[in-house]
Amino acid sequence: xxxxxxxxxxxxxxxxxxxxxxxxxxxxxxxxxxxxxxxxxxxxxxxxxxxxxxxxxxxxxxxxxxxxxxxxxxxxxxxxxxxxxxxxxxxxxxxxxxxxxxxxxxxxxxxxxxxxxxxxxxxxxxxxxxxxxxxxxxxxxxxxxxxxxxxxxxxxxxxxxxxxxxxxxxxxxxxxxxxxxxxxxxxxxxxxxxxxxxxxxxxxxxxxxxxxxxxxxxxxxxxxxxxxxxxxxxxxxxxxxxxxxxxxxxxxxxxxxxxxxxxxxxxxxxxxxxxxxxxxxxxxxxxxxxxxxxxxxxxxxxxxxxxxxxxxx
Ligand code: SF4
Ligand code: MG
Numbered sequence: 001x002x003x004x005x006x007x008x009x010x011x012x013x014x015x016x017x018x019x020x021x022x023x024x025x026x027x028x029x030x031x032x033x034x035x036x037x038x039x040x041x042x043x044x045x046x047x048x049x050x051x052x053x054x055x056x057x058x059x060x061x062x063x064x065x066x067x068x069x070x071x072x073x074x075x076x077x078x079x080x081x082x083x084x085x086x087x088x089x090x091x092x093x094x095x096x097x098x099x100x101x102x103x104x105x106x107x108x109x110x111x112x113x114x115x116x117x118x119x120x121x122x123x124x125x126x127x128x129x130x131x132x133x134x135x136x137x138x139x140x141x142x143x144x145x146x147x148x149x150x151x152x153x154x155x156x157x158x159x160x161x162x163x164x165x166x167x168x169x170x171x172x173x174x175x176x177x178x179x180x181x182x183x184x185x186x187x188x189x190x191x192x193x194x195x196x197x198x199x200x201x202x203x204x205x206x207x208x209x210x211x212x213x214x215x216x217x218x219x220x221x222x223x224x225x226x227x228x229x230x231x232x233x234x235x236x237x238x239x240x241x242x243x244x245x246x247x248x249x250x251x252x253x254x255x256x257x258x259x260x261x262x263x264x265x266x267x268x269x270x271x272x273x274x275x276x277x278x279x280x281x282x283x284x285x286x287x288x289x290x291x292x293x294x295x296x297x298x299x300x301x302x303x304x305x306x307x308x309x310x311x312x313x
Contacts, residue, residue, distance in 0.1 A: 027218050028290075029211045031160075036186065036193040038203040038224075040239065041213035042260050047196045050213075051164045054194060055080045079158040083165040085145035089137040095148055096133030099123065102155040122151040127181060143174035147181065154185070164196045179205060200243050204228060212236045215263055215271040218290070222297030232293065233301050234276045270302065278303055 027050065031037040039047045052058035055078050082088045089098055099119045102108070109115050120130050126147040137145055146166060153161060163182070167175040179202065185191060197203050203210055204224060211221040212235060220233040231237045258275045261267055267274050273283040280303070288300040 027213075027216075029218060029221055030209065031192055031194055032208050033192055034186070034190050035208035036195050036206050037209045037211060038195040038197055038207035039211045039213055039218075040197055040200060040203045042198060044215075044260055044263055045213040046216040046263070047198075047213050048164055049216075051080065051162045051194065051196050054078065055162050077156060077158040078160045078162060079153040079156060081146070081149055081153050081161060081163040081166045084169055085142065085149045086137065088149055089145060089152075091137055093136070094133065095123075095128075095135055095137065095140075098137070098148060099133070099151045099155055102152060106156055108156060118155070122155055125154065125185070126151045141174070142170050143178055146170065146178050150178075150181070150185070154189070159190070160192045160194070162194045162196070165198070166195075167202065168197065168199065175202070182206070200239055212239065215261070215266050217271065217300065218298075219272065219300045220297065221299075222295070226295055226297060230295075232297060232299050232304050234278055235272050238275070270300075 029037060029039070039050055041047050049058060057080070093101075096116070096119050099122050100115050103115050103118060109118055119133060123130060123133055128144065128147055128151070132140075132144075137148065140148065166182070167178050170178060182193070183206065186193060193206070195203070195206050197206075207224050209222065210224050210227050211218045212227075212233065213219070214235050220227065220231070220236045227236065228240065231240050261271070261274060267284070269282070269284040269286050270276070270279070270288050273279040276283065282302055286302065288302045290298050290300045291304075292298050293304070
């Protein structure tokens with residue numbers, strides 16, 4: 001497993017116009033090697049900040065990020081896939097040059113012929129044709145553009161891919177194709193994913209483990225099937241209620257109990273307390289610690305059965 005933890009990280013500050021906010025507080029999670037951990041939560045919860053910290057695009061402005069890449073301590077090669085494939089692809093470059101860029105930058109291959117061969121191989125791996133390499137990004141659909149960014153991300157043979165809402169700009173049918181491609185590549189290439197999404201049904205399809213974030217904190221982290229079968233945190237329960245289902249298509253998609261408060265002025269105590277249906281007085285005063293339940297789920301809630309919380313983390 002890859003353990004990503006920030007034990008002393010009390011404040012990661014993200015620059016906003018004239019304001020700072022505590023985007024991420026004291027978080028840690030475990031990504032199973034060759035598996036997928038998803039970070040899920042509503043917009044503004046800090047999940048993209050986590051993605052950017054892990055890939056090194058952001059540095060913590062205070063505190064520290066600890067990244068323990070397995071027992072050997074080998075340096076991790078990390079690549080990132082972004083939400084909007086169009087914005088992340090240079091519109092003036094042919095696709096073959098976009099995909100070749102990391103190979104040239106990192107001097108992974110020496111000759112032009114070697115680079116051309118590798119680019120062809122990468123295009124085929126993601127389901128594009130060799131002639132697509134001659135085209136420009138605007139000649140492709142959203143789903144195909146995301147395939148191009150995946151090919152580029154794979155060029156440097158990373159072991160770890162951070163995917164920030166990779167399919168949320170795509171139509172649902174195209175979404176499924178890209179997600180299936182990502183799963184296939186994971187199997188074939190032994191990739192490990194950190195997957196960021198606001199969509200519980202996408203996350204269920206992709207992940208072995210799920211970390212649920214709320215206002216900069218992880219409130220529940222556990223095995224995907226356990227989390228869906230037996231969600232323990234009131235916020236996880238709320239997120240699961242918002243998934244549209246076949247039996248009840250009219251179910252309200254918007255969270256039932258109010259909007260996410262501004263991260264600039266997070267509520268006191270448990271930051272979820274203004275929306276929590278079972279909050280007590282203690283919840284508005286005391287920040288709940290992260291505890292491990294006997295089923296291996298980690299949870300931050302005062303009211304989850306105290307007797308079950310054997311280990312205080
Ligand atoms: Fe709700 Fe209190 Fe648990 Fe927070 S700590 S989720 S407010 S019960
Ligand atoms: Mg985001």
